Amino acid sequence: MLNFKLKIRNLKFIILPFLVQLFSVLPLAVAAQPPDLEAQARQIAAELRCPVCQNLSAGDSPSELAQQMKGIILEQLKEGKSADEIKAYFVSKYGEWVLLSPPARGFGLLVWVLPYVVAVAGIVLVLLVVRRWTGKKGRQEPSAADPALLARIKREAAIEAPAPPERESGSPRAELLQEQARLYADLRELDFDYRAGKLSETDYQDLRNTLETEAVLVLKKIETTPARRAATAPQASEGQPSIEKKTAQTQASARPGWQLAAGGAFLLLFGITVGVLLTKSVRPRGSDQDSITGDFLTGTGPGGMAGGAGMAGMGASSSRDLPALLAQGRAAYEKQELPKAIQAFKDALALDPNQPEAHTYMGLILAQAGHADGALMAFDRALSANPKFPLALWGKGMLLYQGKQDFAGARATLQSLIEIMPAGEEKNQIQKTLVEINEASKGRKEGPKKAKAEAAAPPAQPGAQPQGQQIRGTITVDPKLKSKLDGKAVLFIVVYQAGSTGGAPLAVKKIDKPVFPLPYSLGSESVMMAGMPFSGKVTVSVRLDKDGNAMTKGPGDLTGERNGPVEVGAQKVDIVLDRAM
């Protein structure tokens, strides 16, 4: 105990100077402020993080935002604000995140304290381990504690003992027996050398003492280490002490294997975790010059620092798999295997989020599915990456013309497509379309007021009635199916144009958590494709969807429909949910 206290005191002498050194490098509060405002602003900026960089202070960053921040700091200094007030201002806007050194309180305190705690713990650990090692050696000092054992060693070492039984090889006991045999052999060799006059008297005594002490330790260990069950009998017949029998054999001999397995399993788990996390966080190279971490660590976009080399070039600079993915997507699209195409283009966009071709095809697929707004967004993304991407111009132009009836927009888009197209059949086609658009827009000028009013109709204000013609009625549930009602299900009212066979519905209305009987009304605000007129003959069906996903029909969904088409504007279009899927 006393010994241990002494050691702790020694530890203090080692750790204290270290701590003093560590704490002396802590950034202490800014004590003296230079009178120069510029220098003061620089100093404050150096303590603030640049919001758009990785691990750069606003003072070091060349980014525009950091420059603007410096301007604001200077301005506030001129207004007479203190450094703390200015920092508090930035904290109020960006949170404590903006401080390069987090405040030493709350969770932030952990950041300040933990490294030192870990460092100290590490040093203590190392010292303890070292103490244990040296302690082991210390115990090997010659001790005359057990003269009986020493006598036995002298006796046994003199005769050459047989090698330990083979069946025990690998067990801790067998290792000890081997060690014992080695020590005995060393002792014999030492005697031989001494007799041959190769060693001085003192050296001989020293070495002999060391070897004998080691042998004593080994013998003691052998006595406490159990033999394997199979080996017990021969051991006993050899006249070994029988203490080992008493010791729990299985537990001790099973331990190393058990520990190894646990260690191995843990290493495996660790490896898998690191592997999975790394693959998740590192994106593929955009090009050979690109760093794999890219924006993740340095704040630069895909393409590394070369990201600004022009949006139009982005389509060309990409990873090795990108062309393959695009080709795969194109092939699937041409075969109209849309889910496959979507997956390929999504993968391509994961590699290069600005890939114009992938965006364009996504747009075409969306347009085909009736999602005009999503499609337009996809085309715009493609065009913002490459403003002259022909397929995107074509898709956008046609969608604006046919889907949105935006003749001016369609004309402008197709016009810019024509400018970049080589002469040929395709160009003639587009010119024809342009003529059609011109005629259509003329036609609209004469009698379009109604359509325009509908397209630009204000949205449903809370409490206000939606405008235009409505279909109204009540939805009820077949009493036989009442038990199958799911409180969380979502009701979809789906309207198709009468006579249409599949394709996108004309209008869909979604009602969360419906309560039956449910009066409903459905008007032009539910039309899927903006600009499509909500009129004429339609068919109406309803589905109570368990998972709330309009695209999937699953077991447990309840459906029902109105027999035969109805005219938009009809009242009492009552529907019964009468089928379970």
Next chain:
Amino acid sequence: MAWRRLVITLAVLLPLIGILAYGFMRDPRYINSPLIGQQAAPFTVTLFDGKKLSLDDLRGKTVFLNFWASWCPPCRAEARDLEAAWQRVKNSDVVFLGVDIQDTEEDARAYLREFDVTYPNGRDLTGKVAVDYGVWGIPETFFIDPQGRITYKHVGSLGTPLITAKLEEARAGIVSAKEGKGSYQTVR
């Protein structure tokens, strides 16, 4: 003894793996805003038509404040939706206000022409407004209720349903618990 060692090893290593996992999972660029639920910082911008507009003048109205730049692809992607949303609400007590940051006047005007933007837009020349709103990734949109409080913030493109829903909430003064995130472009 052996199980104790295992427990100690796990107790040391599992938190380390946890920290590692947390570090890998989070978006290192993402900055959580402390502004939601707070009073919106007052500012005045000069609009592209030369008039001046101050946020204080809009008290009593629901304000849709959108930070954008002509060089930002997600801004372009949402521009059409924003204008469409504006067309639907312009006759009500909602005001859309666009603030162009880190941009040239020429590019910004071309952008507004390209997307036929009709709601008021101004330029933040010094970056003061952007910093006042903690802007770091655009498009960045703030919904401000009639009392001048920020009810919702969205980093990245907004979809039409979200615009409608969050305008309704702002009108009613309902503060969202969390900010939203879409596809965004880090500012320069």
